[in-house]
Amino acid sequence: MMQRILRFPGFIGRQAIRPFSYGFAVLLFTLRALNPHQQGVFRLNQGSYRTLVGQLIFSGIDALPAISLLAFASGLAVTSQIILTIQLIGDRTEVIDILVRVVVFELSTLLTAILLIGRSGSAITVDLGNMKLNRELEGVEMLGINLNHFLITPRVLGAGLAQAMLAIYFAFFAIVTGVFFLAFSHDPGYFNYLPEIAASLHPYNLVIFLVKNLLFGIIIGATACYHALQVERSRTELPQQTQRAIVNSIGIVFVLNAIFVLFMQPPIL
């Protein structure tokens, strides 16, 4: 009994350190995946290029119908509501500022990330995890192929590029849908919001937006790959690692997004 009591502070300490050690492990894994000079050889060649293109098609192009639906629904529900509500209490500049902050910079990023995690992140974990279970990865290594170059880096980069492209697409589609809805249902004058919103986009904010989305996509891809490679021998590990990859990716993306908002975004007008 006494021993159990004495062990308790250690248990608390270990649990407190766990998120940080996990974050550090994923960070190292990501940096390793993005380091092109592993083993002194630079290789993003024909073999890995095909994996990258495949990942871009799966995570980016194949996700367009789903992201279009989300953007359309968000345009109707969020963009139009923000315009209608905020214009009652603020002037036009404030409406545009809030619209850009909420829909363009936050909603697009987070909804796209959630879709990418659910669709591509889980697929990457299952895909690579199965390959590891079936010892296919070992077979690839036996051929002198660096797993990072051939399987990990293209997937991580592909997820990053897909997230950036999909977020831009989402933001554009959600704003246009909302404005068009108001213009046709209320007043054609709402069309004027479109050029004004475009003019209010500061290059600094756009760069931050792009960097943020690339980073989130890379983290989603890397977390998925990291958990896939944690699968050892048992098939039961695969669903366990997949759910960990999904939950942890969502957690990391939301925390990082909050950090971006706190430290990178300009003050409210």
Next chain:
Amino acid sequence: MKTASTEQSSITAVNFSPTLTQGLKSPLQLNTSPGDIICFIGSKENILDTYLRALAGLHPIAEGDLFINQEPIESISPKQWSLLRQEIAYISKEAPLLSVLSGMNNVIFPALYHGIYDRDQALLKATELFAELGYQGDSDLLPAYLEPLERLQLALARALMLKPKVLVLNNPWHSLAPYEYSVLNTFLRHWSRNKVLIVSTDSLHFVRQYATKIYFIGPNKVTYFQSWTSLIESERVEVRDFLAQLSE
């Protein structure tokens, strides 16, 4: 490090034993030369595989020395290993292909990765290898839809695309039907004429017909036999038991 494609690769093991096999009293002495068909036989499959993997530089060594191309393996850098993997091909018992790629893409991707061929050349070379291997499956299908023999042939073709000089195979016959043995045996015999084949097997027919060196890995001793005749004439009880078991 000798890695030029015109030179022969060699493996030399001196008083060698891999980890997990420390109970064995006599370590392995082995030296490969072109044309060798070296068979590892014994009742414990995992021990045989451990030896093969260690000889291919994939498993740690407990004692002794292992030289690949006259170079002690401790001094081989990760970059050199990448090149050596092309020269010394190891194919495990399951011979797993990448499940997400078609048969043909499975065969050509290592050559594309290493920049040995461009895509057209790789396709041409793969077709030549299919003919040599007697492959009759549909190479556009995913591996899951292929027969065990076809999967094995694709795994062999994938390794051979990298022009290896030593082929290390862990019991490639294990999932094949007996009537398929001859397809594989004919190819292996043809391929190993001026290269080295190291294989673990329970196919006594193959050992009898083709082996130039035989290593019996017993429960506590490694025994070398120069020929099939010396193997069957052995007075050692464990060898006789093993042969009797396989003959049943």
